[in-house]
Amino acid sequence: MLAASGLCKSFGGIKAVNEAKIEVLKGSITGLIGPNGAGKTTLFNLLSNFIRPDKGRVIFDGEQIQQLQPYQIAQQGLVRTFQVARTLSRLSVLENMLLAAQKQTGESFWQVQLQPHLVAKEEKQLQERAMFLLESVGLAQKAQDYAGCLSGGQRKLLEMGRALMTNPKLILLDEPAAGVNPRLIDDICDRIVTWNRQDGLTFLIIEHNMDVIMSLCDRVWVLAEGQNLADGSPSEIQTNSQVLEAYLGK
Ligand code: ATP
Numbered sequence: 001m002l003a004a005s006g007l008c009k010s011f012g013g014i015k016a017v018n019e020a021k022i023e024v025l026k027g028s029i030t031g032l033i034g035p036n037g038a039g040k041t042t043l044f045n046l047l048s049n050f051i052r053p054d055k056g057r058v059i060f061d062g063e064q065i066q067q068l069q070p071y072q073i074a075q076q077g078l079v080r081t082f083q084v085a086r087t088l089s090r091l092s093v094l095e096n097m098l099l100a101a102q103k104q105t106g107e108s109f110w111q112v113q114l115q116p117h118l119v120a121k122e123e124k125q126l127q128e129r130a131m132f133l134l135e136s137v138g139l140a141q142k143a144q145d146y147a148g149c150l151s152g153g154q155r156k157l158l159e160m161g162r163a164l165m166t167n168p169k170l171i172l173l174d175e176p177a178a179g180v181n182p183r184l185i186d187d188i189c190d191r192i193v194t195w196n197r198q199d200g201l202t203f204l205i206i207e208h209n210m211d212v213i214m215s216l217c218d219r220v221w222v223l224a225e226g227q228n229l230a231d232g233s234p235s236e237i238q239t240n241s242q243v244l245e246a247y248l249g250k
Contacts, residue, residue: 048079138157152180
């Protein structure tokens with residue numbers, strides 16, 4: 001479903017991503033791990049074109065996408081969440097969901113506004129879908145609350161709900177468990193498995209929580225210092241000496 005190769009991005013003298021490649025099979029839950037500063041988030045930014053690569057190509061669902069804007073990539077079915085969840089604090093949880101379904105025009109995320117006519121026109125259908133998805137992320141009771149009142153973990157769930165509102169094929173999740181109450185982490189994992197198995201959604205997940213990665217993923221890619229270090233099944237990665245060395249030092 002996703003194949004990227006030869007990706008490079010430097011910031012000044014820092015080669016954040018250096019000739020990296022990654023593949024995500026349709027229907028899989030794929031993990032992306034690596035020590036702090038390995039280039040994982042930069043790779044996500046390159047895959048979703050939030051930043052332009054210096055070099056390399058990205059093929060999603062059979063088409064090259066690096067010439068597209070992020071909102072156009074989202075329209076093709078590739079959406080992503082952020083390490084620090086991006087929600088609009090002064091809109092309600094439900095309004096945040098409705099906004100995600102609105103056809104995006106390339107405006108900055110923080111500038112887009114809910115279009116009242118659109119909500120009026122498709123109100124019933126959209127609201128039903130939004131409420132169904134809020135139910136599935138456990139936020140239905142919070143639908144009318146300001147998004148700014150949610151905890152960090154709930155904001156991550158809302159961001160996943162927003163991603164699902166766009167009818168995606170592939171979701172890139174940037175650290176879905178980071179900063180989340182441990183009681184919520186199992187819940188988030190269960191939901192990811194359900195969306196994958198029942199709804200056929202494909203996931204690429206960055207996560208430092210190895211229990212999450214090892215329990216969820218079919219295949220794991222490891223980056224270190226911007227370069228591919230290894231890829232394989234969770235058990236292969238857990239016992240790979242280069243990976244252990246990158247994490248623990250020699
Ligand atoms: P973490 O696990 O800590 O989130 P990461 O693997 O996601 O790290 P990146 O955030 O992609 O790593 O950063 C890779 C390298 O690129 C780091 O050295 C970081 O400081 C640098 N970097 C990332 N974004 C920028 C930027 N906008 N400007 C300058 N340097 C950057």
